[in-house]
Amino acid sequence: MNTNLDGLSPREVWEKFAEIARVPRPSRHEEAIRAYLVAEARTHGIACTVDDAGNVILRKPATPGMESRKGIILQAHMDMVPQKNGDKRFDFTKDPIEVRVDGEWVRADGTTLGADNGIGVAAILAVMESEDVVHGPLEALITATEETGMDGARGLKGGMLDGEILVNLDSETEGELYVGCAGGLDASVRMTYREDIVPEGYKAFWIAVGGLKGGHSGIDIHLGRGNANRILFRLLRKCERECGLRLASVDGGGLRNAIPREATATVVVPDAVSDVFRTLAAGLESVLKEEFRGVDDAVTVRITDARRPDSLIDPQSQRQLIRAVRGCPxxxxxxxxxxxxxxxxxxxxxxxxxxxxxxxxxCLLRSSLDSEKADLGDRIAGVFELAGAEVALEGGYDGWNPNPDSPILHTMIASYESLFGRRPVVTAIHAGLECGIIGTNYPALDMISFGPTILHPHSPDEKVNVASVGRFWQYLLATLRNVPFRS
Known part of the structure; x- marks a missing residue:
């Protein structure tokens, strides 16, 4: 694979993306990327503000002859999801992303690439720093901490932005225009348990579920990929019932918006049935490979000997936990x-x-209907409350309702047809875009979202299609040229 992005087109976008990839920016560790954005603005004489939520706002006056166009706000987020393969040594708070050109795609070496939303940020900087791009009054909103709670969008105050149109650059299928998105809700569950001593005559094992693709919990949720937590607890339930398994600890999944790829547990089973336990685990792996054939073929269930744990979860709490997780939607x-x-x-x-x-x-819940989102939260709360847990439903945000009469939508449909000879797909997305939250304090904004083709975001398989970035850039420039006039 080629590690050099210099030969890719459009050069101005890929140069900025290469710079961004060298700046550590996992969610909640955004100091370096924020400093980079401010420094870029200062270097190029761009008006720059950092608000109380850590968002970076850039402003640039209209090019000559475009002063009477509606003000446009280009919007993207500065953070990225930090996911890596289990055998990859990498510190997202310090190390630059190792970018590779792989044929028609750009990807990273064993980690997330950060094209979500680094390509959007790169395009914004390329526009703001260019002396040739034609545009009306222009602002850029680069938000903080989108991936772990949309904190920047939530903290954006009214009165900070002047534009009438917001163009979100965080979509991931070129040729599609997004005019709506799902809302979200976090379900946080807490239980306590009594620590039991480990009885004599038990052997300790470490269970590791892995080899799964994972992915974005909004974009990829319909693909039927394996959830490592569900698989682990499927095995725990079976082995609890058939060989008296006792549970010491669990560590499954990671970020709220990433489908879990790995999950581990430390358990003990009676010495006399340790071979039965191994057989059950091997049997489940075979079953899973058949169930996930063509979807998650590399799924593994590994059993290794472990050090005797210091304590176990008490039997009642173990039963409640295993059954509640098994029953969780x-x-x-x-x-x-x-x-x-x-x-x-x-x-x-x-x-x-x-x-x-x-x-x-x-759990992260998503729905384009607030009523269904609330009902699902109530169902999950009911499952875990029966197990004696405390459940908090929090961090909710509204979806973004489509506006079929949107002026920017009609303009961008016409621009796409003129550029590429076909009509773009107009749709909504199940992932959460920041448009819905931003619209709370800016209800008059005309909003739309588009982007290049990015596959498998939120996983180490993330990759962005090179040719789609070129079309995305062409389309963005056409959009800026054709922004409607102020009424």
């Missing part, structure tokens, strides 16, 4: 009846941990 809950292929409501069983007397479970 996960994956696609309902498809949209009026837009074929679009998920309407889903849940991601993102994180399960148990140790030192405490159990934590985290």
């Amino acid at each position: 996960d994956g696609v809950i309902r498809m949209n009846p009026s837009m074929p292929g679009l998920v309407q409501t889903s849940s991601n069983l993102a994180r399960v941990t148990a140790g030192s007397g405490e159990i934590l479970v985290h």
Whole structure:
């Protein structure tokens, strides 16, 4: 693979993306990328503000002859999802992303690439720093901490932006225009347990579920990929019932918006049935390979000897935990009846941990209908409350409702047809875009979202299509040229 992006077109976008990839920027560790953005603005004489939420706002006057156009706001987020393969040594807070050109794609070496949303930020900087791009009054909003709670968008105050149109550059299928998105809700579960001593005559094992593709819990949730937490607890339930398994600790999944790729547990089983336990685990792996054939073929369930744990979860708490996780809704809950292929409501069983007397479970719920989102939260709360847990439903944000009469939508449809000879797909997305939240304080904004083709965001398989970035850039320039006049 070629590690040099210099030969790619459009040069101005790829140069900026290469710079951004060298700046560490996992969510909640955005100091370096924010400093980079401010320095770029200062170097190129661009007006720059950093607000109380850590968002960076850039401003540039209209090019001559474009002063009477509506003000446009280009919007993207500065952070990225830090996911890596288990055998990859990498510190997202310090190390630059190792970018590779792989044929028609750009990807990273064993980590997330950060094209989500680094390509959007790169395009914004290329526009703001250019002396040739034609545009009306222009602002850029580069938000903080989007991936772990949309904190920047939530913290954006009214009165900070002047534009009338917001163009979000965080979509991931070129040729599609997004005019709506799902809202979200976090379900946070907490249980406590009594620590038991490990009885004599038990052997300790470490269970590791892995080899899964994972992915974005909004964009990829409909693909039927394996959830490592669900698989782990499927095995725990079976082995609890058939060979008296006792559970010491669990560490499954990671980020709330990433489908869990790996999950581990430390367990003990009676010496006399340790071979039965191994057989059950091997049998489940074979079953899973058949169930996920063509979807997650590399799924593994590994059993290795472990050091005797210091304590175990008490039997009642173990039963309650295993049954509650097994019963927790996960994956696609309902498809949209009026837009074929679009998920309407889903849940991601993102994180399960148990140790030192405490159990934590985290789910991210999404829906384009607030009523279904609330109902799903109530269902999940009911499952875990029956297990004696405390459940908090929090961090909710509204979806973004489509506006079929949007002036920028009609303008961009015409621009796409003129450029590429076909009509773009107009749709909504099940992932959460910041448009819905930003629209809370800016209800008059005319909003739309588009971007290049990015596959498997939020996983180490993330990659961006080179040719689609070229078309994305052409389309962005045409959009800026054709922004409607002020009424």
